[in-house]
Amino acid sequence: xxxxxxxxxxxxxxxxxxxxxxxxxxxxxxxxxxxxxxxxxxxxxxxxxxxxxxxxxxxxxxxxxxxxxxxxxxxxxxxxxxxxxxxxxxxxxxxxxxxxxxxxxxxxxxxxxxxxxxxxxxxxxxxxxxxxxxxxxxxxxxxxxxxxxxxxxxxxxxxxxxxxxxxxxxxxxxxxxxxxxxxxxxxxxxxxxxxxxxxxxxxxxxxxxxxxxxxxxxxxxxxxxxxxxxxxxxxxxxxxxxxxxxxxxxxxxxxxxxxxxx
Amino acid sequence: xxxxxxxxxxxxxxxxxxxxxxxxxxxxxxxxxxxxxxxxxxxxxxxxxxxxxxxxxxxxxxxxxxxxxxxxxxxxxxxxxxxxxxxxxxxxxxxxxxxxxxxxxxxxxxxxxxxxxxxxxxxxxxxxxxxxxxxxxxxxxxxxxxxxxxxxxxxxxxxxxxxxxxxxxxxxxxxxxxxxxxxxxxxxxxxxxxxxxxxxxxxxxxxxxxxxxxxxxxxxxxxxxxxxxxxxxxxxxxxxxxxxxxxxxxxxxxxxxxxxxxxxxxxxxxxxxxxxxxxxxxxxxxxxxxxxxxxxxxxxxxxxxxxxxxxxxxxxxxxxxxxxxxxxxxxxxxxxxx
Numbered sequence: 001x002x003x004x005x006x007x008x009x010x011x012x013x014x015x016x017x018x019x020x021x022x023x024x025x026x027x028x029x030x031x032x033x034x035x036x037x038x039x040x041x042x043x044x045x046x047x048x049x050x051x052x053x054x055x056x057x058x059x060x061x062x063x064x065x066x067x068x069x070x071x072x073x074x075x076x077x078x079x080x081x082x083x084x085x086x087x088x089x090x091x092x093x094x095x096x097x098x099x100x101x102x103x104x105x106x107x108x109x110x111x112x113x114x115x116x117x118x119x120x121x122x123x124x125x126x127x128x129x130x131x132x133x134x135x136x137x138x139x140x141x142x143x144x145x146x147x148x149x150x151x152x153x154x155x156x157x158x159x160x161x162x163x164x165x166x167x168x169x170x171x172x173x174x175x176x177x178x179x180x181x182x183x184x185x186x187x188x189x190x191x192x193x194x195x196x197x198x199x200x201x202x203x204x205x206x207x208x209x210x211x212x213x214x215x216x217x218x219x220x221x222x223x224x225x226x227x228x229x230x231x232x233x234x235x236x237x238x239x240x241x242x243x244x245x246x247x248x249x250x251x252x253x254x255x256x257x258x259x260x261x262x
Numbered sequence: 263x264x265x266x267x268x269x270x271x272x273x274x275x276x277x278x279x280x281x282x283x284x285x286x287x288x289x290x291x292x293x294x295x296x297x298x299x300x301x302x303x304x305x306x307x308x309x310x311x312x313x314x315x316x317x318x319x320x321x322x323x324x325x326x327x328x329x330x331x332x333x334x335x336x337x338x339x340x341x342x343x344x345x346x347x348x349x350x351x352x353x354x355x356x357x358x359x360x361x362x363x364x365x366x367x368x369x370x371x372x373x374x375x376x377x378x379x380x381x382x383x384x385x386x387x388x389x390x391x392x393x394x395x396x397x398x399x400x401x402x403x404x405x406x407x408x409x410x411x412x413x414x415x416x417x418x419x420x421x422x423x424x425x426x427x428x429x430x431x432x433x434x435x436x437x438x439x440x441x442x443x444x445x446x447x448x449x450x451x452x453x454x455x456x457x458x459x460x461x462x463x464x465x466x467x468x469x470x471x472x473x474x475x476x477x478x479x480x481x482x483x484x485x486x487x488x489x490x491x492x493x494x495x496x497x498x499x500x501x502x503x504x505x506x507x508x509x510x511x512x513x514x515x516x517x518x519x520x521x522x523x524x525x526x527x528x529x530x531x532x533x534x535x536x537x538x539x540x541x542x543x544x545x546x547x548x549x550x551x552x553x554x555x556x557x558x559x560x561x562x563x564x565x566x567x568x569x570x571x572x573x574x575x576x577x578x579x580x581x582x583x584x585x586x587x588x589x590x591x592x593x594x595x596x597x598x599x600x
Contacts, residue, residue: 057478083480095475097468099583107461108468112480114461118489121460122453128460135461175480 008071010035010179010211011056011087016065018051018235025051027235029065033179038205038212040226042219042246044255048235049215050092053181057089058082070178084112088177090168092184092215098157102148102167105156106139106174139174145207146170162193166200173208180204182214186221198224223247231255277444284437294440296552298508301443302501303544305450307528308537309497312454314526315534315583317490318470319385320394323401324498325521327374329514331499332506333408335370336423339363339507344425348413356429360438363430367446367503374499375492377404382491386484389473401522408514419513423506443504450497455537457493466490467535520562527569532579539581 009032016029026048033039041049054060056067058079067074069085077085097105114135120128143149148167156164165185172180185201186194198221205212216222222229223243231239231246233255239246246252280297283289289297306324313321341349343359354362380400385393409417430438457463465486468476477483506512524547532543554561572579587593 059474059478078482078484079477080480080482083478089478091475095472095478097471097475099471100464100467104464108464108476108481109479110461111465111482117462118457118493121462122456124456132461171479 007034009033009068010037010070011213012068012071013052013056014066014068016052016055016067017063018048018055018060019063025235026055026232029232029235029237031230033211033213035178035211036205036209037228038201038226039214040222040229041213041215041232042217042222042229043232043238046234047232047255049232050183051235052232053089053183053215056082056181057087080112083175086176086178087181088172088175088179089181090165090172090183090185092187094161094164094168096156096164096168096171099155101153102156102159103136103139103143103152105167105171106142107135109171109174110135110139112175142170142174162189162196165189165193165197169200169204173204173210177210180210180212182212182216184215184217186216186218194218194221197221201225273448277441277448280440280444281437284440294437295508296548298440298443298504300545300548301447302505302508303525303528303548304447304541305497305501305504306525307532307540307544307547308451308454309494309501310525311529311532311534311537311540312458312466312490312494312497314529315536315540316458316466316470317487319389320391321381321397321491321494322394322519322522322526323381323397323399324495324525325517325519326401326404327377327495327498328502328505328521329404329408329512329517330377330495331367331370331374331502332512332517333370333414333420333502334373334499335366335503336420336506336512337414338369339366339426340420340422342366343429344422346422356425357433359426359429360433363426363438363442364445367442367500367507370503371496371500374502375496377499378491378495379488381495382488385487385491398519401517401519405514405518415513417514419511419515421511423512424510427507427510439504439508443508446500446504450500451537451541454493454497458537470535527565530569530579531572533581533583534579535583536579536581536585538586539579539584543580 011031011033013029013031016026017024018026029052041052043049051060055062058074058077058081061076069082069087072085074082074085097108100108115131116125116128140149140152143152146166148163148170151159151163156167159167169182169185182201186197189197201212202225204210214226227242229241229243229246230237231249231252238251238255239249241249284294306328310321310324313319340346342353342362343356344352380403381393381397384396388396408414414420427439458466465476465481468481469483469486473483502517528543528547529540531547532539532541551561554564557564581589
């Protein structure tokens with residue numbers, strides 16, 4: 001796989017604002033993610049990071065502004081339609097289908113390109129048989145790439161936490177996304193798991209040639225992986241730049257450590 | 263080879279045996295009718311399990327959809343093939359009844375599936391307890407509408423379906439009702455099994471386990487909910503149509519909340535998310551109801567009491583959410599059911 005040659009942003013957010021009642025959770029947010037970029041979004045708790053992700057994946061309709069996926073505006077689209085445009089995401093607290101086998105977790109994620117409906121599943125048409133075989137084969141291949149084949153018939157709830165995290169990322173990648181949103185992938189992992197996660201994300205980034213945008217509180221994860229970082233606080237963008245610039249940015253230090261004027 | 267066709271063979275044997283025994287009148291009409299109600303109950307419990315077990319919603323108005331199916335197929339049948347004081351002379355020659363009968367039942371099912379939209383559309387935004395209240399309300403709406411249409415008998419009920427049964431018997435001398443009940447029961451289980459085991463149908467289980475994850479992983483949750491509610495209520499409609507023709511008489515009172523509760527009991531007895539559990543519990547429950555018949559109204563103290571005991575000691579039901587093949591893995595050598 002190669003990085004697309006044309007330079008159209010995979011994700012473009014223009015003047016995004018989100019109000020919840022009287023609360024302005026996100027205010028005038030702008031970003032352009034170019035193909036192949038690995039970018040970070042950080043900020044203190046409650047800064048509105050996850051809200052931005054929820055807006056991109058279509059859970060909320062923005063109060064103002066526009067979100068474009070590969071040039072296509074997502075206004076008014078339901079989340080499953082946004083996913084079909086090529087946006088996959090993981091969640092801060094892992095959301096796998098816990099009582100469904102690992103293999104089925106991958107298979108169900110292929111709904112956006114099933115190519116058959118209720119009628120075909122009832123009569124087991126040729127198309128149904130072909131698609132089911134293809135989906136099962138591709139799911140098995142994906143599990144193989146991620147070294148998860150041994151767990152194919154297990155329930156995710158029985159897997160170690162780090163493996164569940166990996167499976168959730170594998171499931172997100174099974175939809176062949178252009179843009180992968182990772183919401184705190186290191187949350188709840190121990191330090192050796194985190195090192196493995198960093199290697200995994202780096203490997204995914206090259207192997208799948210996917211644009212990655214991640215929220216993370218573990219600064220070493222962000223600093224090691226991201227080439228560009230955006231910092232928000234109370235919904236406002238307070239800084240943007242490469243890891244070094246962010247580390248030394250006065251507004252970021254204030255947001256994280258507090259102001260010394262009382 | 264044998265494994266591949268063992269289910270077909272055993273079904274054909276059981277079906278053939280029932281028809282043969284009924285035809286030779288080796289079993290009494292009473293036992294025959296119990297067997298037929300068993301079939302109706304199997305359709306009711308498996309179809310409700312689709313919503314309550316597999317999709318994880320709580321529908322407690324399944325009797326309402328049964329009522330729609332019962333009335334639509336009865337009215338259509340009597341209008342087309344039997345003389346009646348409401349509709350006058352039959353529109354078509356009664357000798358075609360035999361060929362049209364499955365269509366009549368299916369039309370009842372389709373009507374019930376459309377009535378299922380009454381629940382499916384609110385389910386886009388509501389779930390859990392609130393949706394349960396909506397299902398309850400829709401049950402009442404359906405019953406009240408039919409009770410208030412005087413032309414079809416209102417709360418007194420509607421009859422005339424026996425003429426169709428007789429017409430079918432006149433065309434070909436076979437006990438047709440047991441045959442149709444058997445075929446439709448097999449058809450419904452088969453359809454549900456195929457739906458739920460496809461990747462498409464697994465979306466239903468995904469909704470049950472995590473609706474947010476389902477929607478974000480490209481499952482069109484509204485579409486899946488609509489289809490599932492429509493399939494479930496459509497099958498209840500098929501069961502209703504069969505029920506009406508077995509009795510030869512329908513009245514709205516027999517599809518009220520008590521009926522819906524009965525079906526709920528069967529689903530919980532069998533185990534959520536287990537088709538074989540639902541079949542098993544429908545059979546057991548029908549037998550139990552007949553055994554407790556001498557107790558008359560007291561049986562409605564005994565049965566709910568059983569439910570309380572069940573919830574205390576085995577809340578997952580007889581089968582949990584496993585199928586027969588999961589409990590006895592050796593069985594899988596002998597059959598393949600798809």
